[in-house]
Amino acid sequence: MTSTARAVVLLSGGLDSATCLAIARDMGFETYALSVAYGQRHAAELTASKRVAEALGAREHRLARVNLGQFGGSALTDPGIAVPVDEENTGIPVTYVPARNTVMLSIALAWAEVLGANDIFVGVNAVDYSGYPDCRPEFIQAFETMANLATKVGVEGARLRIHAPLIELTKADIIRRGIALGVDYGLTVTCYQADDGGRACGRCEACRLRAAGFEAAGVPDPTPYQAHAH
Template sequence: MTPAKRAVVLLSGGLDSATCLAIARDMGFETYALSVAYGQRHAAELTASLRVAQALGAKEHRLARINLGQFGGSALTDPAIDIPEALPGDDERPCIPVTYVPARNTVMLSIAMAWAEVLGANDIFIGVNAVDYSGYPDCRPAFIQAFEAMANLATKAGIEGAQLRIHAPLIESSKADIIRRGIGLGVDYGITVTCYQADDAGRACGRCEACRLRAMGFAAADVPDPTPYQLRND
C-alpha cells in the first residue's frame, strides 16, 4: 500500500482551523495537528483544539509553546489592552486593529515548517482568511505566497527538491461559505472556540468582534449557531 501523504495543520481550536483540518483530511492527507500556546488570553481555544483534533481524526496533535505575550502589543496577549467589541469599519479604528499579534502567523508557520520537515511532510495547512477578517497583514495571499517561497529556500527538504506547499484553502471564502463547507465535511462547530474573551469552560462572550463575525456567518449560512454563550445580566 502507498503510504498516506502527511500534512501539518495549524489548529487553533476555532471555526476556521477546524474547517481547514477537515479539508486536509478530505483531500486524503494523514493529518498532524499543531496548536501553539503563544501567550493568548483566550486559552480555552487550546482545550478546544484537543477536542477538534480528536473529533476529526488527526494522527497526532502537538502543542508548541512560545510566549509572544512577553512583548505585548496586542489585545490578545496583553490584559492592559481592551478587547474591541466593534467590527472592522464600525468606528474610526486603524485598519490594523489591536487584536493583531505581531508576527504570530510567521512564527506559527515556522514551527509547522520545522515539524513538517521532521515528518517528511510537504504540505502545511493554515486557516487564514482575507474576506471576513480584521485586517491582519499576515492573512493575505501575498504573505502566504512569500512564506512558501521562503520555506523552500530555508529548509533541507526544499534544497533537496521536495517542494513545500502552504495551503490556505479558506483565504478567499466568506465566513458563511466556510461554515457551509465545514458542515458538509462533518465539522461539529459546537466544540470549537472562537471568542477572544471565552471563559474557562469555552463559553463565548457574544460581544467581541470574533464572536460577532462568527454569529453573522452562521446567520448568513442559515445554519443554527451551536456556540455556547456566557450568561449575561445586562
C-alpha cells in the same frame, strides 16, 4: 505500497482552523494537528483544539509553546489592552498579534520537515477578517517561497506547499463547507475573551463575524455564550 501523504495543520481550536483540518483530511492527507500556546489570554481555544483534533481524526496533536505575550503589543496577549467590543474596526486592530502567523507557520515548518510532510495547512482568511497583514494571499505566497529556500527538503528538490484553502471564502461559505465535511462547530472556540469554560462574549469582533456567518449560512449557531452576552 505508497504511504499516505502527511500534512501539518495549524489548529487554534477555532472555526476556521477546524474547517481547514476537515478539508486536509478530505483531500486524503494523514493529518498532524499543531496548536501553539503563544501567550493568548483566551486559553480555552487550546482546550477546544484537543477536542477538535480528536473529533476530526488527526493522527497526532501537538502543543508547541512560544510566549509572544512576553512582548505584549496585542489585546490577545496583554491583559492591559482591552479587547474591543461593539465597535467596527478601522485599520489594523489591537487584536493583531505581531508576527503570530509567521512564528506559527515556522513552527509548523519545523515539524513538517521531521515528519517528511511537504504540505502545511493554515486557516487564514482574507475576506471576513480583521485587517491582519499576515492573513493576505501575498503573505502566504511569500512564506511558501521562503520555506522552500530555508529547508533541507526544499534544497533537495521536494516542494513544500502552504495551503490556505479558506483564504478567499466568506465566513458563511466556510461554515457550509465544514458542515458538509462533518465539522461539529459546537466543539470550537472563536471568542477573543472566552471564559475558562469556552463560553463566548458575543460582543468582540471574532464573535460578531462568527454569529453573522452562521446566520448567513442558514445554520443554527451552536456557540455557548456567557450569561451576559447579547
